[in-house]
Amino acid sequence: MTETATTVRRTAPGGSGRPLTEAYDTALLDLDGVVYAGPDAIEHAVESLDAARAAGMRLAYVTNNASRPPRVVAEHLTELGVAAEPGDVINSAQAAARVVAEKVPAGAKVLVVGGAGLEEALAERGLVPVRTLAEEPLAVVQGFDPSVGWQHLAEASFAIQRGLPWVASNLDLTVPQARGIAPGNGTLVAAVRAATGVEPEVAGKPLPPMHRETVLRTGARRPLVVGDRLDTDIEGAFNGGVDSLLVFTGVTTPAQLLAAPAEHRPTYLSADLRGLLVPHSATVGQPDGGFGCGGWVAVVQDGELRLTATGEDRWDGLRALCAAAWTALDAGGEPVDGRKALAELGF
Numbered sequence: 001m002t003e004t005a006t007t008v009r010r011t012a013p014g015g016s017g018r019p020l021t022e023a024y025d026t027a028l029l030d031l032d033g034v035v036y037a038g039p040d041a042i043e044h045a046v047e048s049l050d051a052a053r054a055a056g057m058r059l060a061y062v063t064n065n066a067s068r069p070p071r072v073v074a075e076h077l078t079e080l081g082v083a084a085e086p087g088d089v090i091n092s093a094q095a096a097a098r099v100v101a102e103k104v105p106a107g108a109k110v111l112v113v114g115g116a117g118l119e120e121a122l123a124e125r126g127l128v129p130v131r132t133l134a135e136e137p138l139a140v141v142q143g144f145d146p147s148v149g150w151q152h153l154a155e156a157s158f159a160i161q162r163g164l165p166w167v168a169s170n171l172d173l174t175v176p177q178a179r180g181i182a183p184g185n186g187t188l189v190a191a192v193r194a195a196t197g198v199e200p201e202v203a204g205k206p207l208p209p210m211h212r213e214t215v216l217r218t219g220a221r222r223p224l225v226v227g228d229r230l231d232t233d234i235e236g237a238f239n240g241g242v243d244s245l246l247v248f249t250g251v252t253t254p255a256q257l258l259a260a261p262a263e264h265r266p267t268y269l270s271a272d273l274r275g276l277l278v279p280h281s282a283t284v285g286q287p288d289g290g291f292g293c294g295g296w297v298a299v300v301q302d303g304e305l306r307l308t309a310t311g312e313d314r315w316d317g318l319r320a321l322c323a324a325a326w327t328a329l330d331a332g333g334e335p336v337d338g339r340k341a342l343a344e345l346g347f
């Protein structure tokens with residue numbers, strides 16, 4: 001932990017007088033929307049990760065995407081210029097396979113709705129992946145894969161209606177792609193839920209099985225979760241009691257951050273992965289009830305966020321706005337209108 005960061009209920013973004021590469025020993029990085037979008041690396045990601053590794057920080061890639069085995073993800077990262085080994089990748093398929101293995105006998109067959117990532121994770125646990133109910137599986141596991149279609153969802157529905165336990169790798173409704181935002185595993189899980197009336201047990205972020213899997217596989221002592229999603233990456237860090245860095249290269253917008261409940265508030269925020277390499281300004285309460293950061297001062301007046309002083313770095317301005325907005329929200333108010341203030345910052 002840093003001298004100013006905390007894992008308790010957060011009312012303002014934290015600060016660190018040291019670069020995050022010095023304050024934490026391991027970065028637990030989400031992939032989609034953080035390191036890459038579809039087949040392409042996100043701007044500044046490769047050089048930032050190289051610099052973080054050179055500074056002594058271990059890099060582990062923790063993703064809710066269960067479609068590809070760790071070795072394939074590691075190969076993709078290496079092709080993009082980010083040196084990675086299969087052991088550096090922890091995915092929700094591995095967490096889901098561990099959950100399934102605790103429910104069925106060793107060597108049991110498991111109906112797979114998903115891709116090779118799930119199949120290899122099950123095999124690692126000594127389980128046998130199958131594709132039809134006729135093969136007499138003892139459980140169902142579902143994860144994202146672009147190949148999943150109606151027949152796969154129907155097969156899962158038939159099995160679940162017979163009472164088989166159902167584990168979902170994650171409930172992400174969307175997945176970032178190079179062309180835009182596409183439906184994710186949560187959307188496909190919703191179809192099976194609607195057909196069966198059954199809720200799955202979920203393994204991925206933000207729930208405890210994924211955090212457990214990550215800790216077991218990385219051995220991190222001072223981890224920092226890095227992600228682009230409030231409801232998976234940041235909430236997962238909150239649930240695990242560890243600090244987090246939110247980057248704005250994926251799905252979250254500054255406006256969504258201002259309205260975030262306690263479990264969705266990151267310790268740090270940055271435009272992109274360059275935020276790992278620098279200190280982070282702390283927010284400070286002001287005598288007028290506002291909050292200052294890097295020269296910016298933000299207050300809530302008449303239900304609206306306002307900037308009453310300006311600084312040089314607009315991200316410091318956003319930190320000040322978050323502190324004012326979160327404090328007002330925790331006082332029992334509704335989310336405040338921050339559109340004008342965000343526009344002043346260029347967001």
